[in-house]
Amino acid sequence: MAETETTPAGGPPAGSHGDRRDFLKWLSAGFLGLWAVGGAGALAAYLSPPKEAESSDNVVRVGRLADLHVGVAQLIRHGVKPFFVLRTDATNVVAMSAVCTHMRCILNYDRERKGLVCPCHDGRFDLNGNPLSGPPRRALPTYEVSVRAGEVFVRV
Amino acid sequence: MSASPKPGSKPAVPLSERLWRALAWLEQRMNVTELFSFLTHFGVIYTPIDTQRPLREVLREIGSKPVVSYARWPHILGLLTAILFALQAISGTLLAFYYHPTATMAYESTRTIVRDVPLGWLVHQVHAWGSSLLMAVVFVRIVRLFWDGLYRAPREVLWFSGVMLGYLVIQIDFTGRLLPWDIHSYWAAIRGLEVISTVPVVGPVLAFVVGGKTLSQDSLPRFYVLHSLVLPGLYLAMVWVTFASMRRVGLSRTDEAPPATTTFRKHLADLAIIMLLLFAGLVTLATLFPFHFHGAADPYATPKGVQPPWYMLALYAVDQVPVPGWIPGLLALIVCLAIPFLPAILKRTGGRFDERRVRIAGVAVFAVWVVLSVIGVIVERS
Amino acid sequence: MSGRPTPFARRAAVLGALALGLALAAAAVRSAPAPADAPGEEMLTAASGRCGVCHPRDRVAFEKSPHATEGLHCTSCHGGNDQTDKASTAHSGASWRGRLTKPEIPKLCGSCHSNPKLMQPYDLPVDQYALYQTSVHGQRLAKGDTRVAVCSDCHGPHEILAPNDPASSVYVTNIPRTCGRCHGDSALVKAEGIRDTYHAYLTSVHAKQLFDAGNLSAPTCVSCHGVHGATPPEGGDVNKVCGRCHTAERRYFLAGPHASGMSRGGLAECSSCHGDHAIQASVTGNLAADCVECHDKNSAEAKLGDRLLADYRGASEEIEQASKWVDRADAVPIETDDFRARVQEARTYLREAMTAAHSVRPDIMGSFTVRARSTGAEVTEEIQKELGNIRTNKLALIVFWFYVLVTVGILRRFRNARPQGR
Numbered sequence: 001m002a003e004t005e006t007t008p009a010g011g012p013p014a015g016s017h018g019d020r021r022d023f024l025k026w027l028s029a030g031f032l033g034l035w036a037v038g039g040a041g042a043l044a045a046y047l048s049p050p051k052e053a054e055s056s057d058n059v060v061r062v063g064r065l066a067d068l069h070v071g072v073a074q075l076i077r078h079g080v081k082p083f084f085v086l087r088t089d090a091t092n093v094v095a096m097s098a099v100c101t102h103m104r105c106i107l108n109y110d111r112e113r114k115g116l117v118c119p120c121h122d123g124r125f126d127l128n129g130n131p132l133s134g135p136p137r138r139a140l141p142t143y144e145v146s147v148r149a150g151e152v153f154v155r156v
Numbered sequence: 157m158s159a160s161p162k163p164g165s166k167p168a169v170p171l172s173e174r175l176w177r178a179l180a181w182l183e184q185r186m187n188v189t190e191l192f193s194f195l196t197h198f199g200v201i202y203t204p205i206d207t208q209r210p211l212r213e214v215l216r217e218i219g220s221k222p223v224v225s226y227a228r229w230p231h232i233l234g235l236l237t238a239i240l241f242a243l244q245a246i247s248g249t250l251l252a253f254y255y256h257p258t259a260t261m262a263y264e265s266t267r268t269i270v271r272d273v274p275l276g277w278l279v280h281q282v283h284a285w286g287s288s289l290l291m292a293v294v295f296v297r298i299v300r301l302f303w304d305g306l307y308r309a310p311r312e313v314l315w316f317s318g319v320m321l322g323y324l325v326i327q328i329d330f331t332g333r334l335l336p337w338d339i340h341s342y343w344a345a346i347r348g349l350e351v352i353s354t355v356p357v358v359g360p361v362l363a364f365v366v367g368g369k370t371l372s373q374d375s376l377p378r379f380y381v382l383h384s385l386v387l388p389g390l391y392l393a394m395v396w397v398t399f400a401s402m403r404r405v406g407l408s409r410t411d412e413a414p415p416a417t418t419t420f421r422k423h424l425a426d427l428a429i430i431m432l433l434l435f436a437g438l439v440t441l442a443t444l445f446p447f448h449f450h451g452a453a454d455p456y457a458t459p460k461g462v463q464p465p466w467y468m469l470a471l472y473a474v475d476q477v478p479v480p481g482w483i484p485g486l487l488a489l490i491v492c493l494a495i496p497f498l499p500a501i502l503k504r505t506g507g508r509f510d511e512r513r514v515r516i517a518g519v520a521v522f523a524v525w526v527v528l529s530v531i532g533v534i535v536e537r538s
Numbered sequence: 539m540s541g542r543p544t545p546f547a548r549r550a551a552v553l554g555a556l557a558l559g560l561a562l563a564a565a566a567v568r569s570a571p572a573p574a575d576a577p578g579e580e581m582l583t584a585a586s587g588r589c590g591v592c593h594p595r596d597r598v599a600f601e602k603s604p605h606a607t608e609g610l611h612c613t614s615c616h617g618g619n620d621q622t623d624k625a626s627t628a629h630s631g632a633s634w635r636g637r638l639t640k641p642e643i644p645k646l647c648g649s650c651h652s653n654p655k656l657m658q659p660y661d662l663p664v665d666q667y668a669l670y671q672t673s674v675h676g677q678r679l680a681k682g683d684t685r686v687a688v689c690s691d692c693h694g695p696h697e698i699l700a701p702n703d704p705a706s707s708v709y710v711t712n713i714p715r716t717c718g719r720c721h722g723d724s725a726l727v728k729a730e731g732i733r734d735t736y737h738a739y740l741t742s743v744h745a746k747q748l749f750d751a752g753n754l755s756a757p758t759c760v761s762c763h764g765v766h767g768a769t770p771p772e773g774g775d776v777n778k779v780c781g782r783c784h785t786a787e788r789r790y791f792l793a794g795p796h797a798s799g800m801s802r803g804g805l806a807e808c809s810s811c812h813g814d815h816a817i818q819a820s821v822t823g824n825l826a827a828d829c830v831e832c833h834d835k836n837s838a839e840a841k842l843g844d845r846l847l848a849d850y851r852g853a854s855e856e857i858e859q860a861s862k863w864v865d866r867a868d869a870v871p872i873e874t875d876d877f878r879a880r881v882q883e884a885r886t887y888l889r890e891a892m893t894a895a896h897s898v899r900p901d902i903m904g905s906f907t908v909r910a911r912s913t914g915a916e917v918t919e920e921i922q923k924e925l926g927n928i929r930t931n932k933l934a935l936i937v938f939w940f941y942v943l944v945t946v947g948i949l950r951r952f953r954n955a956r957p958q959g960r
Contacts, residue, residue, distance in 0.1 A: 059909070421952070
């Protein structure tokens, strides 16, 4: 492999099979280029963060209905999708995303005005998730709530 | 690939010429050759470079002159040391993208790398196997330098830096082992720290630097910093010293014949082939014989079969002799200090030791070390 | 100051100090008050007077109880004279009652124990006698039946200890045996026409928890039947007590159709399926088997029972499969702690599904089995993917080497090619 000066055992003398040489050169370049492409692809695959394991069925048990007081919103810190659970009256519970659709700040619940307000730019949402004022343009995603045997479940 | 323009076509400026012109533009604004010469400090090219000349000229000269071919035995050992270190640095950096150096997250993040990140297992295993290969290569190089008497003037600095590289590699391995924070590495590190602490002066200082003999929450970040910044920095410094010395005293030659030379093209190709085969070998080892790690570390449960790392077994065996702990530690310290300063010691003995005698002494010391390590294993097992 | 003390003087001083110390210690030991004796056979207290000369066993038993230390004497209940050891004198006098008869006992005990002023310093309840009179024991006693329990049958006649004293006959682990003296006596039980509930209880999971596992919260006879007002259950009343510990089961039960249906039919809620005294740990197979006890074999209800069981079994199998795959992964080895944690989570959901089964509603129970099932399925899938990846990697290695060798060939061509004129 590491020989000293030897007679070149390379390709045929220049000129006689020029096309073949060119073709082989392009082929070699391409092959070597594949290393670069493969390496870049492998690097990209490695550096992309692995998907977070989604919880099964995406149904979150929030707690007991009896523990949710009317008019009080509870923030559920569910992974990257936190949401509010709010009991509007004795029988109705609503759930909506707690992430502002403007710049992704976490919202606060405003008891007096019965809505959600964003501490970053004062964006406001009503209890259906619709933006009322401020920079947010898109409505908050709302989630399906089911109450079974006194337990509250939210499907995010 | 500088293709000459075909006859009859408009004189198009080929890509290579464009690049050279861009380079000239840059050279009017900064000393690019100086930047390039940085490579020579780490041995990619170790011929001296005149940094006042334009880069194009320098490159042309390098490319046209014959190169002493060191991509062959025995110089390949040094080459591999450098290549493997570069591989370790790259794989280590990639691992660091996902690794969390805290006691609570270390194991989980390592497991994420190995199991969930695409090709993470490959990076991890390449790093693990690479470290074993690097240690082997550094060690073999020291043995070969010793055997061929290449510690004598004027190569004392090379011998010193070579031995220091060996010590550094051991320390890098020791600090790196703990990082996965799995049950065996945790306890092996504790055993290792115990063994180290028996060495007078140096031991307690080292234990202090890493945050104490008992591994706590704060030890792991320190191990991490040592492993990824401080020790590799020192290693690079030693590599730099090696090449600085090599530029002065030249590549070693065991006979009087002129050194074998080769063209730059051949040399470059040889380097590329070596790197490729080395990488392929590591990937093979990584796939077929992966290192496994078991369960997260539990400070309250010691598993069976915990040993100090293999390079500490000899000192561990000597520690078992019922004398105060600092005596074997002191012996170990003396031996470890003596080895890099071997040329000075030999000078002191005034030439009584010829090459053959030194070789025999060296083999004897090595044999003692091996026997002690085996004893250490046996003591552990019982 | 006269120079340094001589060696002799020093020795004398040390010895003197030692002697002084010893003397002081001896005095301290001697003057220390004698430690309070636990009531033992050697003690002769004022409580029993001289009765113990002829009645030693009763004296010993009495003096173990708090009655003796709280100012009661033998004569408090039996009357007579306790200062003499002559039987004729002792067993006489206006207050002499002698051996008490059964009908006398509850009233006599109640004369103190129903008096709030007397009991208030001890913070003891005063409703025992009143409750006793409502109980079957009390009612039958009032009618003249003396084959019932009175105070002394459960608490003992003389060695009456507090219920939290492990030596007491009414300590929690001793209660079954105390009740069982009658309710487990086969002759008595047959004669009275009642069931041997004591031995039935001993086979139950509650008894196993109480005696084998040492779980002092496990129910005993009094937990369900009441203490002094013990009454056998009518129409399922006792079953309401089950929900005091088994809260979740009761909540789910109330959410299902059985609650109203059984109360209309006058059926016992819990014991209809689980039994009353010989309650065993629940077996999942019974989920469908018990339905036909009340429902017709081919009815929709029985089919519902089968469906619930099938749902449960399906989820259980999914989990077992996942667990097997985790073991297989361990053998490779692949790190599996988090997989095991998820399998454990799935098992927890499954366990809750059994509790939710008390509602006999597939939607409620299903919300748990679905989660158990999907967690198990996910774990299986992920492990299979891991194992598949390992296989794929080995195959990819071959392709990789082909790639490497071709590249080496190209590099060699480059190496050995004559350089074009630079």
